[in-house]
Amino acid sequence: MNPSITFESVEHAAKRIEPYVHRTPIITNASINTLTGCNIYFKCENLQKAGAFKSRGACNGVFSLSRKEIKNGVCTHSSGNHAQALARAAMIRDIPAWIVMPETAPKVKVDAVRHYKGNITFCKPTLADREHTLKKVIEKTGAQEIHPYNDYKTITGPATCCLNHTGSRDFDIIMTPVGGGGLLSGTAITVKQISPDTKVYAAEPSGADDAYRSFYGKKFVPSINPVTIADGLLTSLGTLTFPIIIEHVDEIFTVQEQTIIKAMRLIWERMKLIIEPSAAVTLAAILENKALFEGRKTGIILSGGNIDLDHLPWIK
Amino acid sequence: MNPSITFESVEHAAKRIEPYVHRTPIITNASINTLTGCNIYFKCENLQKAGAFKSRGACNGVFSLSRKEIKNGVCTHSSGNHAQALARAAMIRDIPAWIVMPETAPKVKVDAVRHYKGNITFCKPTLADREHTLKKVIEKTGAQEIHPYNDYKTITGPATCCLNHTGSRDFDIIMTPVGGGGLLSGTAITVKQISPDTKVYAAEPSGADDAYRSFYGKKFVPSINPVTIADGLLTSLGTLTFPIIIEHVDEIFTVQEQTIIKAMRLIWERMKLIIEPSAAVTLAAILENKALFEGRKTGIILSGGNIDLDHLPWIK
Numbered sequence: 001m002n003p004s005i006t007f008e009s010v011e012h013a014a015k016r017i018e019p020y021v022h023r024t025p026i027i028t029n030a031s032i033n034t035l036t037g038c039n040i041y042f043k044c045e046n047l048q049k050a051g052a053f054k055s056r057g058a059c060n061g062v063f064s065l066s067r068k069e070i071k072n073g074v075c076t077h078s079s080g081n082h083a084q085a086l087a088r089a090a091m092i093r094d095i096p097a098w099i100v101m102p103e104t105a106p107k108v109k110v111d112a113v114r115h116y117k118g119n120i121t122f123c124k125p126t127l128a129d130r131e132h133t134l135k136k137v138i139e140k141t142g143a144q145e146i147h148p149y150n151d152y153k154t155i156t157g158p159a160t161c162c163l164n165h166t167g168s169r170d171f172d173i174i175m176t177p178v179g180g181g182g183l184l185s186g187t188a189i190t191v192k193q194i195s196p197d198t199k200v201y202a203a204e205p206s207g208a209d210d211a212y213r214s215f216y217g218k219k220f221v222p223s224i225n226p227v228t229i230a231d232g233l234l235t236s237l238g239t240l241t242f243p244i245i246i247e248h249v250d251e252i253f254t255v256q257e258q259t260i261i262k263a264m265r266l267i268w269e270r271m272k273l274i275i276e277p278s279a280a281v282t283l284a285a286i287l288e289n290k291a292l293f294e295g296r297k298t299g300i301i302l303s304g305g306n307i308d309l310d311h312l313p314w315i316k
Numbered sequence: 317m318n319p320s321i322t323f324e325s326v327e328h329a330a331k332r333i334e335p336y337v338h339r340t341p342i343i344t345n346a347s348i349n350t351l352t353g354c355n356i357y358f359k360c361e362n363l364q365k366a367g368a369f370k371s372r373g374a375c376n377g378v379f380s381l382s383r384k385e386i387k388n389g390v391c392t393h394s395s396g397n398h399a400q401a402l403a404r405a406a407m408i409r410d411i412p413a414w415i416v417m418p419e420t421a422p423k424v425k426v427d428a429v430r431h432y433k434g435n436i437t438f439c440k441p442t443l444a445d446r447e448h449t450l451k452k453v454i455e456k457t458g459a460q461e462i463h464p465y466n467d468y469k470t471i472t473g474p475a476t477c478c479l480n481h482t483g484s485r486d487f488d489i490i491m492t493p494v495g496g497g498g499l500l501s502g503t504a505i506t507v508k509q510i511s512p513d514t515k516v517y518a519a520e521p522s523g524a525d526d527a528y529r530s531f532y533g534k535k536f537v538p539s540i541n542p543v544t545i546a547d548g549l550l551t552s553l554g555t556l557t558f559p560i561i562i563e564h565v566d567e568i569f570t571v572q573e574q575t576i577i578k579a580m581r582l583i584w585e586r587m588k589l590i591i592e593p594s595a596a597v598t599l600a601a602i603l604e605n606k607a608l609f610e611g612r613k614t615g616i617i618l619s620g621g622n623i624d625l626d627h628l629p630w631i632k
Contacts, residue, residue: 025341027363031431046588047343115347265625272362272590272621305588309581315631 005152005159005244007193010186013153014160017059020092021049023164026299029271036286038293041171042267045161046275046305050085050116052232053183053303054148057157058085061146062093064153070095072142077123077130079105080232081304082148087118098143100134108308149182150238159186161301163194171198172296175282177303178202178211178252179233181241187301188248199250203285205230206254211237215245215252229257229313232278232304255284261313263287267302276307321468321475321560323509326502329469330476333375336408337365339480342615345587352602354609357487358583359617361477362591366401366432368548368620369499370464373473374401377462378409380469386411388458393439393446395421396548397620398464403434414459416450424624465498466554475502477617479510487514488612491598493619494518494527494568495549497557503617504564515566519601521546522570527553531561531568545573545629548594548620571600577629579603583618592623 024044033039045053062074073096076086083099090097099118101110102125113120123133138145148154161183162174174191178184188200204211208226214237223236237245264280267273282300286293340360349355361369378390389412392402399415406413415434417426418441429436439449454461464470477499478490490507494500504516520527524542530553539552553561580596583589598616602609 030365049346051588268590268625272367274584274588274590309584309628310631312625312628312631315626315628 005156005189007189009152009156010159010163010190013060013064013156014163016063017056017157017160020059020063020089021055022047024048027271027273031270032266032283035266036293037290037295038286039295039297040283040286041297041299042271043161043299043301044273046273046279046302048304050081050088050112051304051306052081052085053158053161053301054081054085055088056160057148057154057182058082058089058146060157061151061153062086062089062095065144070144072144073098074146075099075134075137075141075143076146076148077101077134078148079109081306083109083118084112084116084306086146087113087116091117096141096143098137098141100130100137102130106308109306112306147238149180149235150240152240154182155186155189155241155244157186158183159190162187162190162299170297171195171299173199173201173293173298174300175201175203175285175298176301177230177233177278177281178204178245179278180235181211181237181245183301183303184249185241185244188244192248200248201285202245202249202252203255203281204233204252205260205281206256208233209254211245212252212254214242215249218246228260230260230278230281232276233281253285253289255281255288259284259288265314273302274305274307275302276304277313279303279305321472321505323505325468325472326475326479326506329376329380329472330479332379333372333473333476336375336379336405337371338363340364343587343589347586348582348599351582352609353606353611354602355611355613356599356602357613357615358587359477359615360589362589362595362618362621364620366397366404366428367622368397368401369474369477369617370397370401370620371404372476373464373470373498374398374405374462376473377467377469378402378405378411381460386460388460389414390462391415391450391453391457391459392462392464393417393450394464395425397622399425399434400428400432400622402462403429403432407433412457412459414453414457416446416453418446422624425622428622463554465496465551466556468556470498471502471505471557471560473502474499475506478503478506478615486613487511487615489515489517489609489614490616491517491519491601491614492617493546493549493594493597494520494561495594496551497527497553497561499617499619500565501557501560504560508564516564517601518561518565518568519571519597520549520568521576521597522572524549525570527561528568528570530558531565534562544576546576546594546597548592549597569601569605571597571604575600575604581630589618590621590623591618592620593629595619595621
């Protein structure tokens with residue numbers, strides 16, 4: 001296990017964030033089980049505060065820092081769920097959040113950050129300009145950066161998600177989406193501690209398969225020009241998450257765009273749950289590999305539910 | 317209390333249907349509470365088996381009859397949630413379900429009934445032809461009719477829904493949608509028994525306001541040419557449900573179509589839950605009457621989540 005992340009630190013994180021996050025339900029669905037032949041338990045982090053598991057890492061980050069450390073607020077660059085989760089966590093602790101967002105970010109995400117009183121600085125939609133703009137924000141404000149995944153606190157945060165999920169300890173498989181790798185590496189640490197025989201799998205879009213290539217090539221490959229509807233899974237793995245994934249994860253699957261949309265719609269239609277495309281890659285992996293999952297007790301983490309309801313992939 | 321429905325019969329129904337229905341979660345949402353000024357607890361019957369509270373009445377109907385009574389199966393006429401709930405209950409008990417549906421019924425509803433192995437007979441989309449066709453089906457099959465709401469079993473079924481909901485007994489208000497009145501009358505019986513000081517309210521579309529006019533006029537008014545997006549609330553009150561509503565319900569609110577759509581979208585967007593328009597009328601009533609609900613602990617039953625995902629009211 002990585003020396004900087006112990007299982008005890010995950011248990012501490014769980015206590016720390018408990019007042020600020022939901023204990024989300026685990027839901028099963030008979031018709032999806034029949035359709036897949038798999039025995040699936042859905043951990044509903046789409047019902048989490050601010051609509052995604054990111055609230056766990058953001059709250060853990062904000063509440064583990066001392067008053068002195070956060071006296072000038074917190075900051076990050078993010079176009080997605082971490083941005084609103086961090087703005088919300090900062091609002092609860094009554095400190096400012098400085099959020100760098102690309103000027104192309106969807107209005108619905110910008111509105112969500114503003115809803116939680118985040119101070120937005122827009123930048124050009126390149127990683128270089130995001131980092132440069134964040135650097136300037138830090139120089140000006142003195143705010144503490146909370147990275148969306150490449151920070152031990154935003155790994156132990158989502159690691160708490162399956163503390164409860166694997167309570168029964170008899171899962172054959174636990175599977176998460178993988179983007180930057182915070183949810184996956186955190187989950188792997190917790191699961192391998194609680195239930196060493198449980199396999200930890202991940203899924204990502206074939207159009208953004210850097211984790212897949214890094215994992216099997218055992219060498220970090222950055223995400224270059226990824227193309228996928230799963231906008232939460234565009235980023236590269238982090239330098240902290242990659243080694244944890246190499247050490248603890250068993251398999252990574254890539255899935256096709258059409259299967260992502262099909263899986264997303266299945267969950268909407270049969271389970272009455274709104275999930276974003278990124279959250280559908282795990283069920284998509286089961287749909288594309290039915291024989292492998294047949295009859296196995298599989299926990300999957302529905303990572304988030306933030307989506308623009310005016311633009312759905314099946315309505316042209 | 318109505319002599320034919322005792323609180324004990326509700327408790328018996330709860331035990332009878334327990335193996336076949338979900339104990340659905342109760343979910344709160346901070347941002348909707350802030351927006352409304354009300355303290356709302358959402359009972360998620362949209363997450364119920366077959367996507368609606370109707371599974372409670374259908375299972376109670378099917379499982380309270382003797383083997384002899386149901387030897388030829390069960391039947392109903394319904395274009396909506398009761399049709400699939402009854403087909404599912406019959407499938408579990410391994411008897412045939414004969415469902416009369418108007419030929420105009422949406423494909424998604426027809427598919428759902430077929431998914432549960434229901435035998436469909438199509439008819440013209442008039443109440444007269446629905447009843448006439450059902451009569452012929454009964455003559456031919458000898459099946460037992462299970463009415464969607466005007467039957468004590470399909471009143472005590474949904475009455476079980478808030479057995480759990482009012483567990484804490486300190487709600488100021490419990491509110492349900494009202495169509496035929498099964499959910500409302502069942503809820504009223506349970507709530508007034510468990511917590512006599514809790515007010516029981518109902519909401520319906522202003523374009524289908526027969527319950528409103530019947531309730532305040534104290535005289536049954538049928539639903540004639542109702543026009544509303546809330547397709548589950550088109551029917552008239554039943555002869556059994558109307559007197560229970562008169563006796564136990566405190567207020568009925570009518571709501572505008574635009575508010576129904578707004579409330580529905582709010583629940584989709586903020587709670588990540590898919591509900592059908594009929595399930596949104598209660599939150600719509602709160603949005604249209606904020607002062608009345610301000611600061612009050614209010615339980616609302618999200619009645620169902622069956623909707624055609626290809627046609628959403630906010631996408632033209």
